[in-house]
Amino acid sequence: MDTLAVIVGKLISFLSKTLHIGAGATWPGEVALSISPDILSILLSIPKKGIIIVAGTNGKTTTTLMIDKILSDNGEKVIHNTSGANLKNGIVSSLLSAQDTDWGIFEVDENALPKIIKDVGNQNVILVLLNLFRDQLDRYGEVTAIGEKWRDIVETLSPKTKVIINADDPLLASIGKNKLTHTAFFGLGNRNYYIPHVQHATDSIYCPVCKTKLQYTGFYYSHLGDYSCQSCHFAHPKNTIIENDVQSPLEGVYNIYNTLAASAVSLATGISKIRIEQSLSTFTPAFGRMEEVVYKNKKVKILLSKNPTGFNESLRTVLSSSQKGPMMILLNDRIPDGTDVSWIWDVDFEQLHGYQYPIIVSGDRALDMGVRMKYVEVSNIQKKKQHFEIVNNLSEAIDKAVILTKKTETLWVLATYSAMLDVRKIVTGRKIL
Amino acid sequence: MSLKLTIGWLYPDLMSTYGDRGNIIVLEKRCAWRGIEVDVKPIDFSMSFDDLKNIDLYFGGGSQDWQQGILLQDLQKKGPTVKKMIDKGTPGLFVCGSPQLLGNYYQNIDGTRWEGLHILDLYTVHFGRKKPRCIGNTIIQLTADCFSDIPIRTVVGFENHGGRTYLGKSVQPFGRVIKGYGNNGEDGTEGAVYKNCIATYSHGPLLTKNPHIADFIIKNALEYKYNKDIQLSPLDDTLEWKAHEYCINRFS
Numbered sequence: 001m002d003t004l005a006v007i008v009g010k011l012i013s014f015l016s017k018t019l020h021i022g023a024g025a026t027w028p029g030e031v032a033l034s035i036s037p038d039i040l041s042i043l044l045s046i047p048k049k050g051i052i053i054v055a056g057t058n059g060k061t062t063t064t065l066m067i068d069k070i071l072s073d074n075g076e077k078v079i080h081n082t083s084g085a086n087l088k089n090g091i092v093s094s095l096l097s098a099q100d101t102d103w104g105i106f107e108v109d110e111n112a113l114p115k116i117i118k119d120v121g122n123q124n125v126i127l128v129l130l131n132l133f134r135d136q137l138d139r140y141g142e143v144t145a146i147g148e149k150w151r152d153i154v155e156t157l158s159p160k161t162k163v164i165i166n167a168d169d170p171l172l173a174s175i176g177k178n179k180l181t182h183t184a185f186f187g188l189g190n191r192n193y194y195i196p197h198v199q200h201a202t203d204s205i206y207c208p209v210c211k212t213k214l215q216y217t218g219f220y221y222s223h224l225g226d227y228s229c230q231s232c233h234f235a236h237p238k239n240t241i242i243e244n245d246v247q248s249p250l251e252g253v254y255n256i257y258n259t260l261a262a263s264a265v266s267l268a269t270g271i272s273k274i275r276i277e278q279s280l281s282t283f284t285p286a287f288g289r290m291e292e293v294v295y296k297n298k299k300v301k302i303l304l305s306k307n308p309t310g311f312n313e314s315l316r317t318v319l320s321s322s323q324k325g326p327m328m329i330l331l332n333d334r335i336p337d338g339t340d341v342s343w344i345w346d347v348d349f350e351q352l353h354g355y356q357y358p359i360i361v362s363g364d365r366a367l368d369m370g371v372r373m374k375y376v377e378v379s380n381i382q383k384k385k386q387h388f389e390i391v392n393n394l395s396e397a398i399d400k401a402v403i404l405t406k407k408t409e410t411l412w413v414l415a416t417y418s419a420m421l422d423v424r425k426i427v428t429g430r431k432i433l
Numbered sequence: 434m435s436l437k438l439t440i441g442w443l444y445p446d447l448m449s450t451y452g453d454r455g456n457i458i459v460l461e462k463r464c465a466w467r468g469i470e471v472d473v474k475p476i477d478f479s480m481s482f483d484d485l486k487n488i489d490l491y492f493g494g495g496s497q498d499w500q501q502g503i504l505l506q507d508l509q510k511k512g513p514t515v516k517k518m519i520d521k522g523t524p525g526l527f528v529c530g531s532p533q534l535l536g537n538y539y540q541n542i543d544g545t546r547w548e549g550l551h552i553l554d555l556y557t558v559h560f561g562r563k564k565p566r567c568i569g570n571t572i573i574q575l576t577a578d579c580f581s582d583i584p585i586r587t588v589v590g591f592e593n594h595g596g597r598t599y600l601g602k603s604v605q606p607f608g609r610v611i612k613g614y615g616n617n618g619e620d621g622t623e624g625a626v627y628k629n630c631i632a633t634y635s636h637g638p639l640l641t642k643n644p645h646i647a648d649f650i651i652k653n654a655l656e657y658k659y660n661k662d663i664q665l666s667p668l669d670d671t672l673e674w675k676a677h678e679y680c681i682n683r684f685s
Binding site for chain 2: 134142143144145200202205206211339340341342343344345346367368370371372374375377390
């Protein structure tokens with residue numbers, strides 16, 4: 001049955017690619033799994049050197065793409081679930097196209113992680129835990145509950161597994177602390193990145209061991225920071241790699257974390273720091289993740305912003321960038337975005353107070369986002385003309401924003417997942433998924 | 434005379450799960466736009482009983498289980514004072530999970546009973562994972578007597594709760610479910626009204642698309658505090674009502 005499943009899966013994968021039918025990223029895996037539910041454990045043993053798994057709320061796609069580039073540039077043969085198909089069917093689909101592969105690099109959905117880890121068997125594994133933030137509670141559930149599931153996974157891992165953990169996230173750090181061997185911690189370790197005020201969207205600022213409020217010397221964003229507990233012995237672990245050690249190729253503090261995680265993985269595979277930096281210096285972002293496109297002769301930057309923390313960091317990136325210009329804020333409420341748009345009130349849009357450029361709001365829930373902007377009072381308190389505008393139709397909204405963008409300016413597009421895909425379709429003329 | 438409201442926000446960093454802050458932002462701005470001063474005070478571990486007594490309007494949001502475990506004991510201590518004030522008429526808005534804590538009891542997913550604050554005559558039971566959570570956009574028809582003067586009768590929101598709530602005799606339902614589950618998915622009731630307090634499963638930013646409810650709460654709080662009739666100056670709510678209408682048209 002297993003051989004049959006692999007053959008059928010490969011055939012579907014081939015047909016899907018050549019004939020451009022179906023969702024090639026998930027469909028072959030779905031069929032193979034229906035023929036043989038245990039197929040994943042067999043497929044996961046194919047890569048010769050091991051598998052690399054990246055889990056977390058934000059940054060999975062960029063981190064795995066960085067690892068892919070560094071390893072490939074250094075002569076490793078890799079496979080990678082590039083289109084973000086991060087559930088079991090996506091990973092099976094990706095493995096079905098493996099041939100003579102050294103490493104499998106997979107981004108894995110927060111809740112799918114236990115099912116996938118279960119199947120790794122004796123394979124060599126590097127597991128990265130990036131961060132945990134509130135995201136689509138209707139779908140993912142509570143942050144602490146996911147953290148507990150992850151804790152259970154880490155406890156049961158084979159001792160040779162390498163675990164790479166974000167030390168600035170207290171919940172994740174507490175998971176790694178019980179695992180003394182083969183754990184590497186990454187963290188910013190640079191006070192210059194502290195934010196002046198605590199953000200509203202934090203989830204883990206209470207001690208994961210004794211539940212006392214943690215003391216922070218500073219926050220990098222959300223609950224990521226340098227912390228310690230005053231009533232038990234829990235404290236920030238010592239960083240193995242910090243911001244100063246490697247140059248991030250992308251703007252945004254969150255991309256420094258992605259760079260650190262990717263570098264830590266690459267170091268663990270035996271690649272030197274110099275070669276990592278060389279490779280990253282020519283890194284181009286994944287679709288919709290700080291992706292730059294030129295549309296109607298204007299520079300457009302697309303930032304996927306799908307939850308409060310992601311949105312806060314996108315705003316921080318735009319505001320601190322040397323590239324200035326109008327901004328589009330796009331809010332959809334389809335299944336991949338989450339049907340509940342309440343979370344926009346957890347985003348500190350107040351950062352936009354006094355923003356000098358036009359703001360255009362669009363998407364399925366443009367009116368909800370419009371109300372949010374109204375209560376930010378982006379222009380001023382004296383009830384002069386608000387300088388944000390709601391344009392319901394996305395194509396019209398983009399056209400309008402492009403006209404408002406001067407030649408020397410950049411149009412910043414901050415969009416939820418399905419809105420990001422829609423924008424890409426319009427500005428690149430291509431459909432990716 | 435300049436007017437001022439002190440809003441007490443229950444444990445903002447532990448009970449603010451999914452956009453609940455939107456309600457505070459709306460109350461603050463709608464007061465500020467009318468020249469009413471607002472002071473938002475966190476009701477947390479460090480708040481004294483004297484400060485607690487100076488609250489003009491209570492607000493509570495939802496909390497995740499782990500976070501709820503941290504604050505329960507402290508809330509129990511403050512409970513009698515809060516109950517006394519609410520019994521006398523101090524207004525409050527309690528959304529998402531907070532009404533469960535203010536009720537008579539909450540029967541947890543594993544069957545254990547948590548004693549509530551006995552402020553609202555209601556109880557909540559979580560029937561376990563087999564019974565699906567109540568998740569989705571909601572439309573409510575206002576039914577409680579206190580809203581009889583409000584011309585617009587609908588409230589739009591979003592609910593996401595595992596527990597089912599049943600009302601006792603000394604509370605009225607906030608409204609009747611047109612779309613969604615409401616308190617328990619069985620009797621068509623949604624939320625509860627007791628004295629000047631409103632409780633609802635509509636989590637997150639309830640007031641952002643329901644300016645009539647926001648102004649009802651502000652007016653109520655000012656009238657209770659200053660013990661006289663208050664007329665709020667009208668605001669331009671075109672955008673809020675468009676967002677309200679959009680939800681009615683799309684989800685009903």
